[in-house]
Amino acid sequence: xxxxxxxxxxxxxxxxxxxxxxxxxxxxxxxxxxxxxxxxxxxxxxxxxxxxxxxxxxxxxxxxxxxxxxxxxxxxxxxxxxxxxxxxxxxxxxxxxxxxxxxxxxxxxxxxxxxxxxxxxxxxxxxxxxxxxxxxxxxxxxxxxxxxxxxxxxxxxxxxxxxxxxxxxxxxxxxxxxxxxxxxxxxxxxxxxxxxxxxxxxxxxxxxxxxxxxxxxxxxxxxxxxxxxxxxxxxxxxxxxxxxxxxxxxxxxxxxxxxxxxxxxxxxxxxxxxxxxxxxxxxxxxxxxxxxxxxxxxxxxxxxxxxxxxxxxxxxxxxxxxxxxxxxxxx
Ligand code: NAD
Numbered sequence: 001x002x003x004x005x006x007x008x009x010x011x012x013x014x015x016x017x018x019x020x021x022x023x024x025x026x027x028x029x030x031x032x033x034x035x036x037x038x039x040x041x042x043x044x045x046x047x048x049x050x051x052x053x054x055x056x057x058x059x060x061x062x063x064x065x066x067x068x069x070x071x072x073x074x075x076x077x078x079x080x081x082x083x084x085x086x087x088x089x090x091x092x093x094x095x096x097x098x099x100x101x102x103x104x105x106x107x108x109x110x111x112x113x114x115x116x117x118x119x120x121x122x123x124x125x126x127x128x129x130x131x132x133x134x135x136x137x138x139x140x141x142x143x144x145x146x147x148x149x150x151x152x153x154x155x156x157x158x159x160x161x162x163x164x165x166x167x168x169x170x171x172x173x174x175x176x177x178x179x180x181x182x183x184x185x186x187x188x189x190x191x192x193x194x195x196x197x198x199x200x201x202x203x204x205x206x207x208x209x210x211x212x213x214x215x216x217x218x219x220x221x222x223x224x225x226x227x228x229x230x231x232x233x234x235x236x237x238x239x240x241x242x243x244x245x246x247x248x249x250x251x252x253x254x255x256x257x258x259x260x261x262x263x264x265x266x267x268x269x270x271x272x273x274x275x276x277x278x279x280x281x282x283x284x285x286x287x288x289x290x291x292x293x294x295x296x297x298x299x300x301x302x303x304x305x306x307x308x309x310x311x312x313x314x315x316x317x318x319x320x321x322x323x324x325x326x327x328x329x330x331x
Contacts (some may be wrong), residue, residue: 027235041068101125
C-alpha cells in the first residue's frame, strides 16, 4: 500500500506536480507514487530541496520509483511548462513564491512567478487537454472581519503574495469558462507536516517551532501571540488534490474551495501543544516575542463545507495527531 494510507483505488494515470521538491509538492509526489500513479515533477529548487525528492523515493518500492520523472526548470518558461505537462491528465500546480514577507520585498518577482508562471501552466494544460488543480491560499481573504471564511466571503489580499493567489483564481475561472480547461482552486489554510522547511526568516510557524523545541530551544512568536489560525496536516491536502484531480462533477470546475481542518487555535495554545508533544516544559523553552510582520493576517478560520459537499473532502488527520506524528519524526 506504500506510505500513503488512504483507501482509494485510482485509475492509473499521469500527473504533473509543479513545485515537486517543496513541502506540499513532495508530499503529493509521495502520495501519488504510493498509489502507483505516473508522476512528472518540475521544480527550480528556489525554496525546495533535492533531498525532499530523495527522501520520498527512498520510502517507496522500486517499481513505484520508476514511475517518477523530473524536469528541473522554471515555470516562468513556457517551454518548461509544456515539457512538464506533456501527457498529464491532471496538473497539481504548487510552484510559487510562497513567503508573504518575501513577496512584500519582491512584488515584481512574485508577479512573474505566481501570476505569469500560472498562466504558462494554464496554457500548457490547455494544449495538452489536462485539468489543473492549483494552490490558492487563505491569504486572499486578507484581514477583513467575519469568521469563519466561506468561499463567498469578500476577499481583500494585503500582500503581493495574497494578491497573486487571488489573481490565480480569476485566471483559473476564466480558463474554464473561456477555453474549457477544467480548473480547481484550493485555498489552503496553514498547512503543516513532514518536509516543511523549518529554517530561514520566513519559515512557517509549526515547522519553525517544532524544529526549535525538539532541540530544547525557544520558538519566536511574531506579535503578541493572540492571533488565531486554522491548521491542516499535509496528508489532508494530498487527499484534497486527488479528489479535485479526479472529480467528475463539473460544478467543481472554475471554482475555489477552502481546505483546512478542525477549529482555529491561538498561536500561544499551538505553542503549548508543540511544547507538550516534544516533551519540553522548562523555562528555557518559553516563547520569544518579536514584532508583528508586515502582511501577516491576524485571524483565519475556514468553513470547509463547500469542499465537503462538492469534492467529498474529509480532513482525516487532526491537528493533535498531525503534530504528534511530526514530533516523532527524525531530525
Ligand atoms: P515550498 O516552498 O516548500 O514549495 C514551493 C516549491 O516551488 C519549491 O520547491 C520551489 O523550489 C518551487 N518553485 C518556486 N518558484 C519556482 C519556479 N519559478 N519554477 C519552478 N519551481 C518553483 O512551499 P509549500 O508550502 O510547499 O507551498 C506549495 C504551494 O502551496 C504554494 O503555491 C503555496 O503558495 C501554497 N500554499 C501553501 C500553504 C502552506 O501553509 N504551506 C498555505 C497556502 C498556500
